[in-house]
Amino acid sequence: MRVLLRRLAGEGWRFSRPKFEIDDAGVGYAVYTATGPQRSYSLVAFAHDLPDDLRSDRVIAEAWDATFALFDGVPTDADIERLKQNVPLQEAGRISERELSLSRANRSVRLWDHVVSALAKGHQPDTDMLDQVGYLMRTTAVYGSGKFGAADRETICNRPELSPPFQVEMLSVYLTRAFVRDLVQHMARIKGGSAATTLDQSIAQRLGLGNSTGLGMAPFVINHPMLFNNWIMAREEAIRRVRLIARATPDDIHLFKDRLKRSELSVSRWVSQHPIQIKKIASLTRDLDRVSGRIAQHGFHMEFPWDALMVWATSQLSMEGQELLASLILEPYPDLVDPLANCMAAAQSDVTSIDGAMTIAEMRHLLENSFGWAFDLDWQSPQNCARAWYVSEEKLEPRLGERFEEPVAPYEQPLAPARDATSAFHDLKAWPDTSNIAEFLLEHPEHRHTVRRAQLSRAAPYGEIRDNTISADVLPIDMLRAKLSFFGATHFDPRSDRWVRICMFAGAPYPDHLSKANAEDWVFPQVAQ
Amino acid sequence: MTVSLNEVEATAKKAARGAGHTWGMAEEAAKATRWLCRHGVDGCAALARLLTTETGDIEQDALKRARVWRPVSAPLCPLNVGASMADLAHELIDEPRQVGHVTCPSLLIPFAADIASKTGKTVALSGAGFTALTDGETLNLVGQMPYQADQLVFHTTASPLRPNGVFSRSDPAKPDWAMLQELAHRTYAPATEASRLKGAGAGMTDND
Numbered sequence: 074m075r076v077l078l079r080r081l082a083g084e085g086w087r088f089s090r091p092k093f094e095i096d097d098a099g100v101g102y103a104v105y106t107a108t109g110p111q112r113s114y115s116l117v118a119f120a121h122d123l124p125d126d127l128r129s130d131r132v133i134a135e136a137w138d139a140t141f142a143l144f145d146g147v148p149t150d151a152d153i154e155r156l157k158q159n160v161p162l163q164e165a166g167r168i169s170e171r172e173l174s175l176s177r178a179n180r181s182v183r184l185w186d187h188v189v190s191a192l193a194k195g196h197q198p199d200t201d202m203l204d205q206v207g208y209l210m211r212t213t214a215v216y217g218s219g220k221f222g223a224a225d226r227e228t229i230c231n232r233p234e235l236s237p238p239f240q241v242e243m244l245s246v247y248l249t250r251a252f253v254r255d256l257v258q259h260m261a262r263i264k265g266g267s268a269a270t271t272l273d274q275s276i277a278q279r280l281g282l283g284n285s286t287g288l289g290m291a292p293f294v295i296n297h298p299m300l301f302n303n304w305i306m307a308r309e310e311a312i313r314r315v316r317l318i319a320r321a322t323p324d325d326i327h328l329f330k331d332r333l334k335r336s337e338l339s340v341s342r343w344v345s346q347h348p349i350q351i352k353k354i355a356s357l358t359r360d361l362d363r364v365s366g367r368i369a370q371h372g373f374h375m376e377f378p379w380d381a382l383m384v385w386a387t388s389q390l391s392m393e394g395q396e397l398l399a400s401l402i403l404e405p406y407p408d409l410v411d412p413l414a415n416c417m418a419a420a421q422s423d424v425t426s427i428d429g430a431m432t433i434a435e436m437r438h439l440l441e442n443s444f445g446w447a448f449d450l451d452w453q454s455p456q457n458c459a460r461a462w463y464v465s466e467e468k469l470e471p472r473l474g475e476r477f478e479e480p481v482a483p484y485e486q487p488l489a490p491a492r493d494a495t496s497a498f499h500d501l502k503a504w505p506d507t508s509n510i511a512e513f514l515l516e517h518p519e520h521r522h523t524v525r526r527a528q529l530s531r532a533a534p535y536g537e538i539r540d541n542t543i544s545a546d547v548l549p550i551d552m553l554r555a556k557l558s559f560f561g562a563t564h565f566d567p568r569s570d571r572w573v574r575i576c577m578f579a580g581a582p583y584p585d586h587l588s589k590a591n592a593e594d595w596v597f598p599q600v601a602q
Numbered sequence: 603m604t605v606s607l608n609e610v611e612a613t614a615k616k617a618a619r620g621a622g623h624t625w626g627m628a629e630e631a632a633k634a635t636r637w638l639c640r641h642g643v644d645g646c647a648a649l650a651r652l653l654t655t656e657t658g659d660i661e662q663d664a665l666k667r668a669r670v671w672r673p674v675s676a677p678l679c680p681l682n683v684g685a686s687m688a689d690l691a692h693e694l695i696d697e698p699r700q701v702g703h704v705t706c707p708s709l710l711i712p713f714a715a716d717i718a719s720k721t722g723k724t725v726a727l728s729g730a731g732f733t734a735l736t737d738g739e740t741l742n743l744v745g746q747m748p749y750q751a752d753q754l755v756f757h758t759t760a761s762p763l764r765p766n767g768v769f770s771r772s773d774p775a776k777p778d779w780a781m782l783q784e785l786a787h788r789t790y791a792p793a794t795e796a797s798r799l800k801g802a803g804a805g806m807t808d809n810d
Contacts, residue, residue: 130808167603170771182809219608227607228770285808424629426716429689467793474791484791487625511689514626515660518682521626 074561074578075593076414077243080234081584082592084110088251088584091115091147095256097263098122102157103255105248106147107584109234114173115144116248117156120256128179130213130285130572132470137163137177138210139252143245145171145224163214164468167222173241175223176215178249181206181283188257188272193265197273203280204342207564207576210253211283215242230418238300238418239560250282250578251585274586279598281579284562287572288471291552292462295488298529298536300419304559305535307413314409315402316380321373325405330368332404335597336397337361339563342598347567349548353393360394407593417559421532427525429511433504436513439527440501443537444494450541452492459545462488473549473571487522489543497523561596604771605779611636613779614649616786621653623681630685637712639772641741645709646774650781651749652680652706660686672702677750680706684713687756691720698757707754708747711736714756724763729754740765 080086086109095101105116119140127136140161144152152171159166160175168175184198184206191198217239218226229235254277262269294301321329340361343354367385375381379402386395403410441448450457461476463484474481487493497520504513514521530536541547549571557565562575580595582588605613611632618631631649638645657679661672671683683701687694687710694717704710710727711734718725719738727734730752732745742763774782 125809128808170604170606179808219606222604222606222609225606225608225770422633424633426720427685427689428720430692463791464789465793466787466790469790472791479794481791484789511686514689515686518624518627521624521685522629523626525626525629 074243074247074581075596076237077240077247078581078587078592078595079411081107081109082587082589084234086587088587090255092153093255093259095120095259099256099260099263102153103252104148104153105251105584107244107248112145112232112234113147114244115147116245116252117142117144117148117153117160118249118252119157119161121161123179125182128182130179130211130287132214132287132289133468134213135163135165137161137213138180139249139256140177141175141245141249141252142168142172143174143176143241143248145173145229164221169222170224170228172223173229174215174217174245175221176212176242176245176249178210178212178253178282180210181208185209185257189260189264192258192261192272193269195265195268195270197270197276200276200279203276205344206283207342207344207579208253208281208283209257210249211285211574212246212249213285214289215245215284217241236418237414238304243560246282246284246577247581248584250280250581251583253282254280254583278580278582278595281563281576281581284557284575284577285568285572286553286557286575288473288549290556291549291571292471292486292488294552294556295490295538295542297419297423298526299421299423299533301556302533302536303417303419307417308559309535310416311403311410311413312383312399315406316377316383318379318406319376321378321405326373328405329401332401332594332597333361333364333368335594335600336401338598338600339596340397343564345564345566347569350565350567353391356391357393357397360390360397363389364394364398423529425525425529427510427514427521428528429509429514431510431528432506433501433508433510433513434506436510436524436527437498437501437506439530440494440498440523443527443530443539444491444498446539447491447495447541448498450491450495452495456545457541458489458492458543460543460547461485462543473547476543489541490523490526490537491541492543493520493523494527496520497527563596604773607636607639607770607772610639610646610772610774613782613786614646616789617649617653617782618681618785620785620788627681627685631681631709634681634684634709634712637715638708640768640770641711641743642766642769643708643711643741643743643747644772644774644778646772646782647778648706648708648747650778652709653785654781655705657682657705669697670700670702673704677703677705680704680709680713684710684716688713688716688720691717694756695721695723695758698755701751701754701756703750703752704754705750707751710754710756711741711743715739715741717756721758723758724761725756726759726761727754727756735759735761735763737763740768742766 086107089106092104099120100122103118107114123136123138142156142160163177188198386398461474461481463474463481465472476482550567550573553573554565557575564576566574580598582591614635615628615632618628635645635649656676658673658676661674714725714727715736715738718736724737730748732747735742742765
């Protein structure tokens with residue numbers, strides 16, 4: 074998200090709303106156009122009147138409060154008409170190469186009603202209630218890269234503004250947030266007439282756009298080892314660069330302390346009902362106190378102060394605290410860190426060509442390197458293979474089944490790389506070290522996907538999850554969070570062990586107020602003076 | 603209706619898996635079908651035909667690096683042959699290989715391209731009234747692709763390439779696309795009420 078806003082502000086992108094054709098019932102369409110140095114992109118938004126009983130965040134839903142497509146350029150009336158026939162149907166419709174993404178959103182019913190009523194009566198909504206929910210609408214899917222007929226990423230990835238991964242989706246979400254603000258304002262004016270007031274700019278800015286994410290995102294992490302490697306690698310390199318700084322300047326320290334204080338406020342507004350996350354937020358709150366205490370006591374006067382802080386953190390803070398600290402130490406050093414965003418795209422496909430000349434010995438070594446930890450697990454034990462990933466016939470939804478309770482094993486997806494690597498390693502035992510892997514694959518085509526992944530690990534050392542993805546205690550929400558965190562999502566709120574809600578762009582300036590001055594630090598809420 | 607190449611790849615992978623290929627070979631099928639479509643050859647038609655044709659195994663001689671790869675019984679599968687040839691690309695640089703009776707031979711072309719990429723040479727696949735030249739990135743196809751071929755040769759060449767165009771979309775014939783989707787469907791588990799609720803972890807209201 075910050076990569077996107079940094080570019081939009083830095084390049085002076087302009088924003089307009091050429092269409093806003095929404096009727097008194099809140100039904101119609103609107104177009105939001107973003108224009109950069111070379112190209113324009115337009116969000117085409119459709120607002121619907123959705124009965125409560127049809128509102129579902131699940132992939133199996135068939136109707137939504139609002140539906141969207143990101144159009145490549147500025148749509149003509151004919152384009153809008155074509156999209157009107159298809160976008161509201163989502164998966165059941167078709168979009169074209171002119172569209173870059175397809176998405177939909179549902180209202181947070183309680184916050185939506187509250188904000189409309191308050192504004193209609195002429196006063197501002199209750200900010201405590203706003204902070205409890207965080208958004209007026211949440212997207213329930215944002216599809217890009219060739220899905221349902223959209224343009225493939227390969228056709229647009231050479232454009233500088235779309236080269237970093239998921240910039241299409243982030244732009245779509247950013248413009249959607251502006252549409253949602255305008256729509257709630259429109260509905261308040263319809264309801265309140267001349268008594269209605271305008272949503273205060275600073276209150277609107279606190280609102281993000283929500284998102285519900287389910288299991289579908291978990292396979293993505295496993296199926297894109299090269300892309301995910303590049304993300305982790307960029308992160309590790311950023312942290313390494315900062316830990317190598319010998320002296321922190323007063324300005325660096327000042328900025329770090331500011332972000333730390335504002336993070337405390339952000340964490341205090343983080344609401345979750347999930348027992349696991351409630352505990353994590355509590356320990357994170359304690360961790361933040363400890364960090365402040367440590368800084369008050371030791372300051373930053375030692376050599377390599379950031380490294381010293383991180384070393385201290387490994388023994389003193391929970392994982393949540395360590396992760397937050399690792400991201401906060403990057404804040405004072407945009408010149409060192411921000412260019413790494415350009416290394417996060419995957420130029421290479423995840424389905425690479427196999428090097429058949431590789432020796433059996435080398436293949437064993439690669440498998441051991443990524444999955445040695447898994448070789449001694451008993452893969453027959455129900456505990457270690459209790460789950461099976463499959464795709465349901467119904468709306469093609471990815472699901473996680475109980476291998477020993479449901480008839481899903483015949484449909485299992487290849488999403489257990491550790492188990493498969495163990496099996497390949499076992500079969501390789503009978504082969505001489507100097508034979509090549511091409512010969513092995515002629516006899517064992519069932520290990521082809523595993524051999525491919527293992528070879529990919531040479532270029533993608535962070536491409537594999539070092540854990541069992543089918544064990545009885547696997548938590549898919551952890552995989553979802555890993556991906557969502559790279560988007561810059563906040564207020565991670567698991568709703569079960571396999572789906573989550575998050576918030577995006579909370580605190581961000583809207584397109585009409587975006588500037589170089591406010592494009593960076595919005596993710597940290599302002600502390601009242 | 604045109605489809606995106608990502609749709610081609612995703613559908614081809616599931617269809618090949620649905621037809622009984624291993625996951626690794628399904629990945630090869632997907633990559634090959636996409637490559638053909640990108641280069642203006644109807645990969646969906648070839649894959650749909652292949653996946654509904656009975657094919658045989660490669661004679662064990664292939665394991666001993668025979669110069670001619672022959673089927674044991676029915677025609678050879680171009681995915682198995684192509685993938686194995688590409689795996690052995692390092693051995694094919696100076697020594698042409700012949701492939702006996704093979705079905706849907708256009709699906710061998712992407713593997714010829716892979717061999718070209720790996721060896722840095724232009725690779726020709728010829729016989730049965732066509733010649734496909736590729737340097738890995740581009741394709742120069744001359745002649746009509748047959749449904750089956752009795753004798754094909756993979757060899758490196760110094761012939762100049764006059765590349766055909768590349769495409770960002772594909773326009774498969776309806777019956778072919780429907781066939782691939784039907785095969786893909788076999789990879790989906792029938793839904794039950796329990797899995798509907800449990801499998802994706804829902805059950806809470808979204809009207810909040």
